[in-house]
Amino acid sequence: MSGKHVLALSGGVGGAKLAAGLAAVLPPEDLTIVVNTGDDFEHLDLTICPDIDSVTYALAGLNDTERGWGVKDETWQAMAMLKALGEADWFNLGDRDLGMHLARSWRLRTGESLSDVTARLTRALGIAHAIVPMSDAPLRTQVCTSEGWLDFQRYFVAEQCRPVATGIRFEGVPGTMPSPAFAAALAREDLAAIVVCPSNPYLSVDPILSVDGVREALEARKVPLVAVSPLVGGAALKGPLAKLLGELGQPVSNRAIADHYGDLLDHLIIDEADAADAEGLRASGLSVTITETVMCDAEVRERLARVALSAARIETG
Amino acid sequence: MSGKHVLALSGGVGGAKLAAGLAAVLPPEDLTIVVNTGDDFEHLDLTICPDIDSVTYALAGLNDTERGWGVKDETWQAMAMLKALGEADWFNLGDRDLGMHLARSWRLRTGESLSDVTARLTRALGIAHAIVPMSDAPLRTQVCTSEGWLDFQRYFVAEQCRPVATGIRFEGVPGTMPSPAFAAALAREDLAAIVVCPSNPYLSVDPILSVDGVREALEARKVPLVAVSPLVGGAALKGPLAKLLGELGQPVSNRAIADHYGDLLDHLIIDEADAADAEGLRASGLSVTITETVMCDAEVRERLARVALSAARIETG
Numbered sequence: 001m002s003g004k005h006v007l008a009l010s011g012g013v014g015g016a017k018l019a020a021g022l023a024a025v026l027p028p029e030d031l032t033i034v035v036n037t038g039d040d041f042e043h044l045d046l047t048i049c050p051d052i053d054s055v056t057y058a059l060a061g062l063n064d065t066e067r068g069w070g071v072k073d074e075t076w077q078a079m080a081m082l083k084a085l086g087e088a089d090w091f092n093l094g095d096r097d098l099g100m101h102l103a104r105s106w107r108l109r110t111g112e113s114l115s116d117v118t119a120r121l122t123r124a125l126g127i128a129h130a131i132v133p134m135s136d137a138p139l140r141t142q143v144c145t146s147e148g149w150l151d152f153q154r155y156f157v158a159e160q161c162r163p164v165a166t167g168i169r170f171e172g173v174p175g176t177m178p179s180p181a182f183a184a185a186l187a188r189e190d191l192a193a194i195v196v197c198p199s200n201p202y203l204s205v206d207p208i209l210s211v212d213g214v215r216e217a218l219e220a221r222k223v224p225l226v227a228v229s230p231l232v233g234g235a236a237l238k239g240p241l242a243k244l245l246g247e248l249g250q251p252v253s254n255r256a257i258a259d260h261y262g263d264l265l266d267h268l269i270i271d272e273a274d275a276a277d278a279e280g281l282r283a284s285g286l287s288v289t290i291t292e293t294v295m296c297d298a299e300v301r302e303r304l305a306r307v308a309l310s311a312a313r314i315e316t317g
Numbered sequence: 318m319s320g321k322h323v324l325a326l327s328g329g330v331g332g333a334k335l336a337a338g339l340a341a342v343l344p345p346e347d348l349t350i351v352v353n354t355g356d357d358f359e360h361l362d363l364t365i366c367p368d369i370d371s372v373t374y375a376l377a378g379l380n381d382t383e384r385g386w387g388v389k390d391e392t393w394q395a396m397a398m399l400k401a402l403g404e405a406d407w408f409n410l411g412d413r414d415l416g417m418h419l420a421r422s423w424r425l426r427t428g429e430s431l432s433d434v435t436a437r438l439t440r441a442l443g444i445a446h447a448i449v450p451m452s453d454a455p456l457r458t459q460v461c462t463s464e465g466w467l468d469f470q471r472y473f474v475a476e477q478c479r480p481v482a483t484g485i486r487f488e489g490v491p492g493t494m495p496s497p498a499f500a501a502a503l504a505r506e507d508l509a510a511i512v513v514c515p516s517n518p519y520l521s522v523d524p525i526l527s528v529d530g531v532r533e534a535l536e537a538r539k540v541p542l543v544a545v546s547p548l549v550g551g552a553a554l555k556g557p558l559a560k561l562l563g564e565l566g567q568p569v570s571n572r573a574i575a576d577h578y579g580d581l582l583d584h585l586i587i588d589e590a591d592a593a594d595a596e597g598l599r600a601s602g603l604s605v606t607i608t609e610t611v612m613c614d615a616e617v618r619e620r621l622a623r624v625a626l627s628a629a630r631i632e633t634g
Binding site: 044045046071073074075077078079080081082084085086087094095096097098099100102103105106109120121124125 | 395402
């Protein structure tokens, strides 16, 4: 019997949607969701893990689908008080979200690893699938701009991605190790596929690939690697990807996504709006699926998850 | 010209009301409000100062007058998330209140003293009067019960004062110093009166008196010390005072309050409901005023403040 375990690599909102779709069609024992922690940061002494939270809220059904990020039924009372007190208010701290940040920060301070804290908190919310940080050690994304190197959240939230980006790096202790569950998933005998969720390749997936040994393990893998493109209609559905591609001298197209992943990529799933990209991609030897990738509801999420698994030759019920 | 600076000693809710009354009738330069920090504690890595917050919210007009504690228009969303996450939920963390705890905790971690943080945050809320912690160092109230020594908030909130109290102590480094502004107020040339707000003598005022040198400075003072009794109709308006008096073998009466303050006390203000206590108190040489002490609105707060100042022979406009 061939393997059937799926390792998904995810960033925040877009990635979280596909992660939720995969969790809806795969039993917990068949899926490990590894999440980017390059966006993590400390704010008012809270450790905030935006992508872990996005994936957690999506799998718990707590994500706000209208606003597109954060927790549904969110309020902003603590934030209003912080503003009244003259304190740092550039990062939106919702009240319900704050409960998560407080719980995580407190558990981390008691000495639990980010893996353990994430397992504890996701289980408490009734999530049976494994949501795993890429590493238990900090490896933080920074963006080089005309204003110097900016921490990711400064660039993304405070500066709203306005500065022109000329480079990206991941700051941490050299040789930062994958989290135990990530390392274990990479080494599984029954690993059947890697699914790269529709997240920003530079800002959300590259941090995961920069963890020590991960790129090498993926290069040596014997299973298909399927990526879902984050582009729709030649633009990013959300976030700074299109602007970033331009600034880094890349075309805003699936060609850039494919080139970025290079030899790691076996199969790219692109949106119907970009069907025209398929011919060129296939001409260069890449396997391509054209489908609906805008996950506006659970049905589309699950359908896209099945398409990705099917591209990796994994059967789902 | 004689002095005219007033030093008020306050605990939480009841004390905060009189502190707000004093602030309404005295200009900022004539009042220092020293607040009990014996109730302070760490919870989920936040430093919570319940009495400083009660006084701050009362002076800023942000206190919830219906519930009787905390911030008005409060919500409990972060708390609901913490409960969903399975985290400590015995202490009620309101969302707006949480903004205060976050701001304070963060500033303390950057190295600011509690005095400086309190000055910063109260000014930000538009409070011109000085709200001053009794000390910048921790001196934490503990209650001896059949379950052993309990931290104050464990006794007060988690256990709801159910255990029988047999003793009270204030845990801290021996010789814990008064905060700079408290020490300065005690030493002022123009100090004209000490007003002890209607707070629990054992749990809210004694911690202040236990700060190094404070009792001695009060004993050596040359100005009147006026206390407003926290009892109304032979019972505590709020909190565990009556139960505590019984457990400590004291009558639940103004006699116990007067005896507790002993020689420190020049004048006791008692409620109309306890008018019968006056004769005995006066017979023992104490000066007594009978007035309305239940501060149900700003008008009563200010009137009581004027009565207290008048008892200390301080004129107000």
